[in-house]
Amino acid sequence: MIDVLVIGGGSSALCAAIAARHHGASVRLIERAPRQLRGGNTRHARNFRLMHERPTPWAPDTYSEEAFLQDLVSVTDGATDQRLARLLVQGSATIADWLSDKGVRLQRPADTYTSYSQRTAFLLGGGKAMVNALYAAAARLGVATSYESELIGLDCADEHQCRASIRRGVAIEKIVAKAAVVCAGGHQADLDWLREDFGAxxxxxxxxxxxxxxxxxxxxxxxAGARPIGDPGRSHMVAVDARGPKFDGGIVTRITAIPHGIVVDRDGRRFADERANMSKSHFAEWGARIANCAGQIAFLILDSRGLARARPSALPPIQADSIAGLAAKLQVDPTALEVTVRDFNASIAATDGMSPRRCALAEPPFACYPLRPGLTFIHYGVAVDPQMRVMTNSGPPLAHLFAAGMIMAANVLGRGYLSGIGLTISTVFGRLAGEAAARHAARR
Ligand SMILES: Cc1cc2nc3c(=O)[nH]c(=O)nc-3n(C[C@H](O)[C@H](O)[C@H](O)COP(=O)(O)OP(=O)(O)OC[C@H]3O[C@@H](n4cnc5c(N)ncnc54)[C@H](O)[C@@H]3O)c2cc1C
Structure with a gap:
């Protein structure tokens, strides 16, 4: 019997496995993806949020425990477990050093190309580099890792052991462990499950x-009776390029230039004020809006000046010399789009001088990014206690079953989003869950 079985292959699983091994446990890690695609959504992440009472090499100025907590309470509108939230914030104070110690490299604000960030640290080489560093650290420590291995059964009814069934190709392996840590992410890639809450x-x-x-x-x-938490109909969605892949488009299909143009539906009509939110995270509001559009499609229309301000994205914009020409390429009614642009330009002229950052769409060539809702995660998972033990519907937590990462993120992030909070949840809670699982195994 092994001490700790870790299910998953992203940052929460890796942090749990490494922490458990540090505490003397024998550890197996089961990653469903093939080796070249290991690392889940962590591969796509760029930065994580951390409190710091003084400037650190990765984040300038300060970001206090209370400020971090207040930000979390504010974005979730109170849908956060205060005890877990405080654990998360306090754990974030040491997670950068802990990860660095395992070989994860962070950008230094002085030599970075990213924008100034007082509250988050950026990974050098992005999430993929982090994943690679953590797998290497886990291997050095003696964590036994299996790829293309999927958890298909888990029985923790016996309080002394968890029995897992792992499918690898046509073979089924039975693993018995003193404790299990489930870090398998959310359910955002199960389209049938999503259909139950979001429909067609x-x-x-x-x-x-x-x-x-x-x-x-x-x-x-x-x-098996774990207590659910959150709302399966609530999600974090952003605007992404509609031409990107169905899965795994990552960060490069996100479209962030919305305030520089107008967004229309497939009838050529605007449906929200593109500049009502000029913050860096404005695109997060647009995912849900586009999800409500017919066909879940919308079009960001820019003129040459707007395009010059747009950040580069993975796919080049569709371009034309006239609005009607652009509409034809988009299969939108040209007259409707021309009317929308004319009305928009007239509204700019009427407010001239009052809103200097607004520009009429007047200078060809005109450009378009087609937009879709890009689902990042669902605010739903299993409830845990402060030791990361999975809570049950019948009351007490299971002593030997732990969860960390996106699968339990709704405990602290019941709604909303803060940049960098996903990785903080996965690394801090992953570390805590691994430590707690190893302690439990040592007592058995
Ligand atoms: C495009 C994109 C960009 C993001 N950028 C950021 C960012 O900059 N900062 C930030 O903080 N957060 C970001 N996030 C969110 C962040 O990536 C996640 O919150 C975090 O990676 C979650 O880590 P995790 O270990 O819980 O899950 P994941 O990293 O998703 O890992 C889940 C793992 O479980 C495995 N698995 C699933 N089912 C099974 C099974 N049955 N058996 C075995 N293994 C299984 C999967 O293969 C995968 O390896 C981003 C997310 C996306 C999609």
Whole structure:
């Protein structure tokens, strides 16, 4: 019997496995994806949020425990477990050093190309480099890792052991462990499950991350009596390029230039004020809006000045010398789009001088990024206690079953989003869950 079985292959699983091994446990890690696609959504992440009472090499100025907590309470509108939230914030104070110690490299604000960030640290080489560093650290420590291995059964009814069934190709392996840590991500890649809460609109969604986070492990836990938390109909969605892949488009298909143009539906009509939110995270509001559009499709229209201000994205914009020409390429009624642009330009002229950052769409060539809702994650998972033990519907937590990362993120992030909070949740809670699982195994 091994001490700790870790299910998943992203940052929460890796942090749990490494932490458990540090505490003397024998550890197996089961990653569903093939080796070249290991790392789940963590591969796509760029930065994580951390409190710091003084400037650090990775984040300038300060970001206090209370400021971080207040930000979390504010974006979630109170849908956060205060005890877990405080654990998360306090854990974030040491997670950068802990990760660095495992070989994860962070950018230094002085020599970075990213924008100034007081509250988050950026990974050098992005999430993929982080994943590679953590797998290497886990291997050095003696964590036994299996790829293309999927958890398909988990029985923790016996309080002394968890029995897992792992499918690898046609073979089924039975693993018995003193404790298990489930870090298998959310269910955002299971389109059938999504359809239960979002209806047929799901066919128009892009899933920004791994197709392997399909919630099968979450379903196993819920079916076994784990207490659910959050709302399966609530999600974090952003505007992405509609021409990107259905899965795994990652960060490069996100479209961030919305305030520099207008967004129209497939009838050529605007449906929201593109400049009502000029913050860096404005695109996060547009995912849900586009999800409500017919066909879950919309078009960002820019003129040459707007295009010059847009950040480069993976796919080049569709361009034409006239609005009517652009409309034809988009299969939008040219007259409707011309009327929309004319009305918009007239409204700019009427407010001239009052809103200097607004520009009429007047200078050809005109450009378009077609947009879809890009689903990042669902605010739903299993409830845990402060030791990361999975709570049950019948009351007490299971002493030997732990969860970390996106599968339990709704405990602290019941709604909303803060940049960098996903990785903080996965690394800090992953570390805590691994330590707690190893302590439990040592007592057995
Ligand atoms: C495009 C994109 C960009 C993002 N950028 C950021 C960012 O900059 N900062 C930030 O903080 N957050 C970001 N996030 C969110 C962040 O990536 C996640 O919150 C975090 O990676 C979650 O880590 P995790 O370990 O819980 O899950 P994941 O990293 O998704 O890992 C889940 C793992 O479980 C495995 N798995 C699933 N089912 C099974 C099974 N049955 N058996 C075995 N293994 C299984 C999967 O293969 C995968 O390896 C981003 C997400 C996306 C999609």
């Amino acid at each position: 609109a799901v066919d128009g969604f892009a899933v920004r991350g791994t197709p392997y986070a399909d919630g099968a492990a979450l379903r196993l836990l819920l079916d």
